[in-house]
Amino acid sequence: MKISEEKKGDEGSMVSINLGAFCNQNCVFCLAADGKEAYPRLNAKEAREIINGYLDQGGKFLLLTGGESTIHPDFVEIIGKTLEDPRVSSLNIMTNGVRLGDKDFFDAVIAVDPKKKISFSFSLHGPNAELAESITRGQKGDFEKTCAAMKYAIQSDRNVDVAIIIIEQNYRYLPEYAKFIIHEFPGIDGVSFGYPLLFGNAEINKDSIYVKFSDIAPYLQEALKILLAAGIRAVTAAGAPVPLCVLSGIEDVSVRPLIEWQRRYIGTATSGRLNTLKDEDEIIPKVKPEQCAGCALNDACVGVLKCYADIFGSDGVVPVTVDNFRGPIVKGSTLSECLPKLDQAKLNLIVLSGDDAVPGLYAFPEGKIGVVVREGGEPGKSSVKSQPKADETPKSKTTKERKTSAKRTRKS
Ligand code: SF4
Numbered sequence: 507m508k509i510s511e512e513k514k515g516d517e518g519s520m521v522s523i524n525l526g527a528f529c530n531q532n533c534v535f536c537l538a539a540d541g542k543e544a545y546p547r548l549n550a551k552e553a554r555e556i557i558n559g560y561l562d563q564g565g566k567f568l569l570l571t572g573g574e575s576t577i578h579p580d581f582v583e584i585i586g587k588t589l590e591d592p593r594v595s596s597l598n599i600m601t602n603g604v605r606l607g608d609k610d611f612f613d614a615v616i617a618v619d620p621k622k623k624i625s626f627s628f629s630l631h632g633p634n635a636e637l638a639e640s641i642t643r644g645q646k647g648d649f650e651k652t653c654a655a656m657k658y659a660i661q662s663d664r665n666v667d668v669a670i671i672i673i674e675q676n677y678r679y680l681p682e683y684a685k686f687i688i689h690e691f692p693g694i695d696g697v698s699f700g701y702p703l704l705f706g707n708a709e710i711n712k713d714s715i716y717v718k719f720s721d722i723a724p725y726l727q728e729a730l731k732i733l734l735a736a737g738i739r740a741v742t743a744a745g746a747p748v749p750l751c752v753l754s755g756i757e758d759v760s761v762r763p764l765i766e767w768q769r770r771y772i773g774t775a776t777s778g779r780l781n782t783l784k785d786e787d788e789i790i791p792k793v794k795p796e797q798c799a800g801c802a803l804n805d806a807c808v809g810v811l812k813c814y815a816d817i818f819g820s821d822g823v824v825p826v827t828v829d830n831f832r833g834p835i836v837k838g839s840t841l842s843e844c845l846p847k848l849d850q851a852k853l854n855l856i857v858l859s860g861d862d863a864v865p866g867l868y869a870f871p872e873g874k875i876g877v878v879v880r881e882g883g884e885p886g887k888s889s890v891k892s893q894p895k896a897d898e899t900p901k902s903k904t905t906k907e908r909k910t911s912a913k914r915t916r917k918s
Contacts, residue, residue, distance in 0.1 A: 550583050554588075597625070602629045684733045701814070719818075751803070795810065802855060865877075
């Protein structure tokens with residue numbers, strides 16, 4: 507694998523290492539279910555070689571995925587050797603938590619991590635055993651094991667996130683799920699909501715699991731607001747996106763992970779192959795329904811998954827305008843003039859009257875983010891799939907430089 511210069515550095519590249527598409531559950535939407543050939547089981551030596559190839563280029567941030575990486579027979583050895591390497595800054599383990607619910611096994615994992623480089627991303631798809639286990643289709647008792655593992659992880663003072671995939675079976679329970687997470691897992695860091703990708707079991711079960719965004723929207727918004735009010739970092743998953751018009755007034759929960767993902771994520775490595783972010787964009791195509799052309803947030807939104815459009819058309823897609831945008835709107839003639847007025851937490855809609863306004867999604871210092879549109883212009887016409895500009899300040903670049911940068915980012 508090759509890390510581009512722009513993705514190196516202290517807050518730079520992340521790579522996902524797929525140990526193999528084997529699992530101890532069989533989720534109704536599992537995209538790895540037909541991935542046994544694409545993601546064969548790596549042995550410890552192969553895994554080490556891939557990880558070394560990444561570290562040799564200055565990489566520091568690893569994600570470990572599968573299938574279910576924790577049931578790999580050499581899991582503890584693989585992570586132990588990885589964590590011994592001083593070049594590794596962090597190792598995120600993406601897991602269903604079932605094996606980690608065994609306290610002895612959890613302790614064995616933590617024992618090879620004296621410097622607390624491990625973080626955990628658990629999958630949990632409902633607020634009770636009956637619902638969650640009907641989705642994961644593993645063993646009775648799995649829900650309790652995952653919950654136990656999450657508690658062990660929080661007690662061990664590791665960063666802990668939980669992810670849920672929104673499907674027909676669980677979307678009405680999202681607010682209940684949010685309350686359950688707050689009540690059961692005090693100290694949890696984040697919750698991520700994703701939409702199923704049309705691979706593996708999701709393709710087999712597509713008639714029973716896919717649900718319209720117009721149905722999801724009120725439940726998802728309520729769940730996100732409950733979590734945010736409790737101080738939990740609630741987001742929608744960058745790799746399985748929800749369009750911004752479904753997140754009216756809380757668009758930042760989608761835009762921030764997307765910026766992070768596009769800035770830092772290299773791709774998924776497996777035996778002899780790296781699926782880059784660009785490859786994954788091609789494997790997981792997104793489309794913009796016709797009405798997106800008139801949307802003020804077009805430059806900040808990836809649209810909908812093509813599989814969604816194939817099933818539901820443009821259901822739930824409602825163009826955002828200066829009149830119906832519910833977040834902060836800042837008007838001015840230049841970006842410099844608007845910058846101090848931007849809301850720090852939310853996605854700002856920046857309406858510029860000056861001729862040199864370059865429409866697009868901007869990430870500013872201090873974590874401020876905004877979408878620039880031209881006053882009286884045609885929003886969203888400038889680009890179908892733009893990417894965020896990294897920490898670009900209006901003062902740091904000339905207008906010409908900004909325009910060049912904008913073109914470059916959109917091509918990549
Ligand atoms: S670009 Fe399209 S999908 Fe995205 S927020 Fe606007 S209308 Fe919705």
